[in-house]
Amino acid sequence: MINILKSFISKVLNNLFKKKKNVRLGLYGPPNGGKTTLANRICKDWLGEDMGDVSNIAHETREIQIKEQISIKSKGKELDFNLVDTPGIATKIDYEEFVKAGMKEKKAKQRAKEATKGIIDSIKWLDEMDAVIIVLDGTKDPYTQVNITIVGNLQARNIPVLIVANKSDLKKSDVKKVQAAYPQYSVIGISAKYGNNIDKFYEGLFAIAG
Amino acid sequence: MVTFQFVPYHEIEDLGSARRVKRLIDIVKQNKIVLLQGRLKEEEEADLIAIAMEEIKGKFKGIELAVINPEEKSKEGLKRLRSNFYNLVLGDRQGLTIIGPASIVKDIKKDPTKIELLTKEARNRRK
Numbered sequence: 001m002i003n004i005l006k007s008f009i010s011k012v013l014n015n016l017f018k019k020k021k022n023v024r025l026g027l028y029g030p031p032n033g034g035k036t037t038l039a040n041r042i043c044k045d046w047l048g049e050d051m052g053d054v055s056n057i058a059h060e061t062r063e064i065q066i067k068e069q070i071s072i073k074s075k076g077k078e079l080d081f082n083l084v085d086t087p088g089i090a091t092k093i094d095y096e097e098f099v100k101a102g103m104k105e106k107k108a109k110q111r112a113k114e115a116t117k118g119i120i121d122s123i124k125w126l127d128e129m130d131a132v133i134i135v136l137d138g139t140k141d142p143y144t145q146v147n148i149t150i151v152g153n154l155q156a157r158n159i160p161v162l163i164v165a166n167k168s169d170l171k172k173s174d175v176k177k178v179q180a181a182y183p184q185y186s187v188i189g190i191s192a193k194y195g196n197n198i199d200k201f202y203e204g205l206f207a208i209a210g
Numbered sequence: 211m212v213t214f215q216f217v218p219y220h221e222i223e224d225l226g227s228a229r230r231v232k233r234l235i236d237i238v239k240q241n242k243i244v245l246l247q248g249r250l251k252e253e254e255e256a257d258l259i260a261i262a263m264e265e266i267k268g269k270f271k272g273i274e275l276a277v278i279n280p281e282e283k284s285k286e287g288l289k290r291l292r293s294n295f296y297n298l299v300l301g302d303r304q305g306l307t308i309i310g311p312a313s314i315v316k317d318i319k320k321d322p323t324k325i326e327l328l329t330k331e332a333r334n335r336r337k
């Protein structure tokens with residue numbers, strides 16, 4: 001009885017003094033779109049440090065990475081969130097691709113195994129997100145089934161989405177094409193690597209997570 | 211040779227989500243390409259990908275997936291309402307879902323009027 005009372009009181013107190021819950025902001029998309037590059041850019045801009053490793057070989061990020069308590073400011077407003085960099089989503093993984101990229105067979109198989117787990121985790125974590133940035137490689141076909149499945153799952157869960165058409169520094173990058181594929185969403189063309197248009201991106205974050 | 215297996219919607223209609231996904235993956239793992247009448251729920255699509263990941267081992271390297279939805283391109287205003295209404299009445303038996311083993315199907319390109327299924331070259335498959 002005492003215990004019940006205690007827990008009741010602590011619950012009430014907790015609720016009274018609870019700080020506003022931090023928004024959980026996820027990075028999703030197919031491998032190699034530039035999720036981690038963007039996560040690093042955000043962390044560098046607002047915390048002065050990096051978040052994770054970037055590679056031109058797919059599936060560099062194979063575990064969910066969380067950076068807590070990022071606070072960004074734009075036009076006099078402030079937004080606090082926890083940033084979640086995910087391995088992203090793919091429907092297939094072939095270790096032989098890693099071998100072709102120069103990896104030893106054993107290491108390639110290990111990477112493939114970890115990558116499958118990473119994708120499963122990314123899918124599990126969909127439910128935990130308060131808002132999501134979908135990072136697409138603007139030089140690639142935006143209308144792939146993986147992208148559509150990600151968008152559809154977020155929509156089904158009523159999670160706000162901002163789509164980024166990344167790699168705008170490359171000539172082939174085509175924001176208009178990405179926008180045309182997802183007309184019901186706001187699409188912002190950026191270069192996560194070089195920082196092009198990044199202020200517009202931060203403004204966009206306020207719209208989905210603010 | 212490539213084998214297709216047609217799965218009419220009523221074959222999965224009464225199954226729970228987990229069993230639906232399992233039924234389809236089991237066919238794909240027999241190296242066949244599934245042609246499913248209609249479409250899965252969004253969450254089932256994600257589950258299908260997760261299960262495919264769990265199953266990756268040896269020759270099985272995952273899946274290629276494509277959902278063809280005739281109303282997709284025109285989801286606006288009245289048409290959207292109408293398609294939502296059809297979805298309500300018909301469940302999700304509209305459209306077509308293609309699921310193939312990634313070792314056979316390299317890519318599925320779709321546009322409103324045609325589906326291109328790019329298969330791996332035979333000599334690749336034989337080795």
Ligand SMILES: Nc1nc2c(ncn2[C@@H]2O[C@H](COP(=O)(O)OP(=O)(O)O)[C@@H](O)[C@H]2O)c(=O)[nH]1
Pocket residue numbers: 029030031032033034035036037038053054055056057058059060061088135166167168169170190191192193194
């Ligand atoms: N040119 C260019 N390359 C980029 C940009 N963003 C990321 N990349 C490159 O794309 C590759 C994949 O990036 P990464 O952040 O690891 O992608 P992730 O798998 O989505 O996390 C790396 O080689 C990055 O250097 C960009 O804005 N422009």
Ligand SMILES: [Mg+2]
Pocket residue numbers: 035036037053060061086087
């Ligand atoms: Mg990454």
